[in-house]
Amino acid sequence: MSSESLQLNLSGGVDPVEFENRLREHLQALSGLLYFGFGRNLPGSWGAADCTLDLLFADTAPANLDSVLGELPGIAGVDRVAYRRIGGGLREPGLTGGIWRTLLLRVRPQATAEQRAALERDLLRMPDYIGGIRNWQLARVSTPGRWTHVWQQEFACVDDLLGEYLIHPYHWAWVDRWFDPDCPDWTVDAIAHAFCPLQSSLLGRAASNPDN
Secondary structure, eight states: OEEEEEEEEEOTTOOHHHHHHHHHHHHTTSTTEEEEEEEEOOBTBBSOOSEEEEEEESSSOOTTHHHHHHTSTTEEEEEEEEEEEEEEEESOTTOEEEEEEEEEEEEOTTOOHHHHHHHHHHHHHHHHHOTTOOEEEEEEEOSSSSOOEEEEEEESSHHIIIIIIHHOHHHHHTGGGGGOTTSTTOOEEEEEEEEEEEEEOHHHHHHTSTTO
């Protein structure tokens, strides 16, 4: 299986409901697509696009993915990354009506292998301290581009993300040092923070596939 996360910018004046309907129609042309998740990013997203689109394929992504998206009216820009999961977990695989959060991040080229490994370890320990993270996944980007990692979480409501998660002591007193250029442990030099409504758990569906 293969997974992709895309940030989509929409052209001015595009109706997001009509766009989503057309998107669903176009995605039917993709061979091997197991499922997809789509949502309009909410206010407070930072460094991201207008919408988040996640795709899971039975095998590698089809070669015509770019052309299918290019034929879809209303797309002004695409930031596309393929990735491979390195860790994650589920507390509530049947979650519905929640929030899907995607953090794209770039490990700076000067970072050591030890710093990279420690960053990954600390991110994956966040759910041990932050109960509002219902499901989570950390992955390394497998395609060329500016991003190196994708850190995804599912929350029951937006307050769990903007409240407990962002202000938790483990977050700002421990994890933030990897993102702070004034700290000796500085490892991440760019991020894109996006969150959008989630109809049903994407990570729960991925885990239900025995090949994932």
